[in-house]
């Protein structure tokens with residue numbers, strides 16, 4: 001019995017000593033790798049020649065941000081549970097890259113961004129849609145991830161009205177990339193369905209606006225022909 005106990009203790013000691021010297025695998029490393037992979041893919045696909053870098057931040061806030069001086073983009077740990085796939089992560093990163101493009105424009109632009117935050121949030125959303133599409137991701141993912149995080153700081157800015165902001169993105173996709181709405185991979189997604197439910201009247205106005213514009217351009221052409 002004594003031998004067995006001694007053996008047990010020696011095994012216990014040897015394993016604990018062996019593990020103390022082993023490098024600990026960082027459980028956050030896969031997130032960091034994923035962020036860089038998607039971030040640099042978006043930069044390259046869009047021929048963005050301004051330097052930006054991507055970091056995973058061990059912080060429970062539901063947030064993402066870019067630092068104006070260093071152009072470091074941080075995705076917070078608290079945001080991870082709200083992301084279901086690469087498209088949604090790409091959407092968040094693309095929004096921050098869009099801010100980065102403005103920040104690279106210099107002091108005057110940075111001041112304008114501080115003075116008119118909502119205007120530049122909406123601009124970042126539209127630029128993000130272009131960046132996402134050019135990198136081969138689905139732009140509807142931006143609507144999905146914002147619909148899940150409405151009211152959270154910075155990324156889904158509490159300063160701008162959620163419905164209005166989502167309608168702004170929808171309008172841009174409707175106008176510029178309608179194929180994503182026709183062949184819609186998100187039709188059965190519960191967050192997309194919730195977006196459809198909560199923006200019924202806004203989307204009806206957008207459809208009406210573009211139908212009227214189409215009619216106008218057709219009748220203008222006919223008038224010119226006569």
Ligand SMILES: [Zn+2]
Pocket residue numbers: 095099121124154155157
């Ligand atoms: Zn933003």
